[in-house]
Amino acid sequence: MSDLFERGIDVKVLEGIAAGKHTERSLIIDLALDLAEDRRRDIVRKTKDGFEAAGRRGRAGGRRPVVDDNKRAAILARRQRGESIRTIAAGVKVSIGVVHKALTAAQAEQRP
Incomplete structure (x- = not known):
């Protein structure tokens, strides 16, 4: 793919997380940013799902009280x-x- 960029040809991604027109540098940056954003969204969703599942089991988040x-x-x-x-x-x-x-x-x- 770097041959295309060396000849001055832009790459256009039609679907997916990197959809759009790219130069070599923008493609790499966009891919990295999009992957990081997807990963963060996945972590947030899994964390929320975990808290909800714990709540259904009667568990609350946070530290246990030090003072009984x-x-x-x-x-x-x-x-x-x-x-x-x-x-x-x-x-x-x-x-x-x-x-x-x-x-x-x-x-x-x-x-x-």
């Missing part, structure tokens, strides 16, 4: 005793952010 009921109770009890968030995090073996989030959620639940 026992850790939540320990966090709240330690805070009631006046411990700092940093000390609570080290004692319960969770991050400071997790402790802060648990305390904020507990305060929100207490508000009417």
Whole structure:
């Protein structure tokens, strides 16, 4: 095909992902872009299908919660005793952010 391009002949693709008139450079670029776009579209579709299938099985996406009921109770009890968030995090073996989030959620639940 490069012989055609060397003679100054353009290539016209009639069907498919590279349909249209091309020079050598544009054909390569268009093919690469079209293949990448098709691949991305395929990944998005498969991901969406996977999430929908998981939802039908009762599964939710995302990480599992770090704080279960026992850790939540320990966090709240330690805070009631006046411990700092940093000390609570080290004692319960969770991050400071997790402790802060648990305390904020507990305060929100207490508000009417």
